[in-house]
Amino acid sequence: MPHIEVNNDFPGIRGLMAFRPETAEPLAALAEVLLRDNEGLTRGERELIATRVSYLNDCFYCHNSHGELACLYLDGDRELVDQVRKDYRHADISDKLKALLTIASKVQQSGKAVQPEDIAAAREAGATDKDIHDTVLIAAAFCLFNRYVDGLGATTPTDLSTYPPRARQVAERGYGSHIYSTAQPIR
């Protein structure tokens, strides 16, 4: 049960967005540009960063929602996604992504935790300034989304089979208002 009466049955952040469309609109627009921009980082890399930060914030709804999206973009490699959550340093991903996940993990603690050597390591592994910018802002944004979901006790489906249909919906149609204004996909 959410802490507030949201007057709808949508799961997770979708129920909160339907409750307050005025703030939902910029939140969805932010997710769209940060997670679906094809320039620089891939959609899969962006969703992996989101998954890792959500996992560190212990947000079940977000790390499973975005983990499923990452999985879709990575051709179904669920094991890899899980390793990025828990032990990305040993995952089969590029050194650049590892360095960016280090930055994201620091941002999760505090902006001030990011050190010049973290930035230098990412740059050395091939990250551009824009990659670093996007990583910091994706990590920061999930410190928002995760707190929004859990701070209001949003409804969190525990049945993991309900996550892939919503992930497919977002992969196909993006983070627009349809995610909190139309019937939730069940397959």
Place this chain on the structure above:
Amino acid sequence: MAHIDLGNDLPGIRGPMAYCPETSKPLNELAEALLRDDNNTLSRGDRELIGTYVSYLNDCFFCQNVHGSLAQHYMECDMSYIDAIKANPAATVLSDKMKALLSIAGSVQKSGRSVTASQIEKARALGATDREIHDTVLIAAAFCMYNRYVDGLATWAPQDRQFYVDRAPRRAAEGYLDYDLHK
């Protein structure tokens, strides 16, 4: 020196905002809807105060001074009162409802999971509506983003606090949409 080359020497969040207009647009739209839109039973001062308190807890110098100055402007008080609220809201003359909302915001700063049902019940018993509780949580969560964006990129911040106080009336008048980042 910021961690990346922003291509400008603007202070605080204005640096990365000018660097990346695509993300700055929804970031500013969110701030306008949450902090400034007058279709809200929480005053602008109340909402800026929540942003200030969370920025203080996150130790973000730029944000706590920008938003503290705006709160001071709307509340028609001085910065020493804002500083007293930051240090210990419970010891001030704020309304009990605002104290309860700031307590929720303080929990959100730690983690969404830190918010307890009894904190929510208390706020509600003191007259807070569901929408006020919603907005409090989202403002607190949003500043956990803005603060990390500002400090995670190591942007610079003017150290003279009067700089922020002087700018507050204009920031209040212009709002968060369509203002000139370079002025």
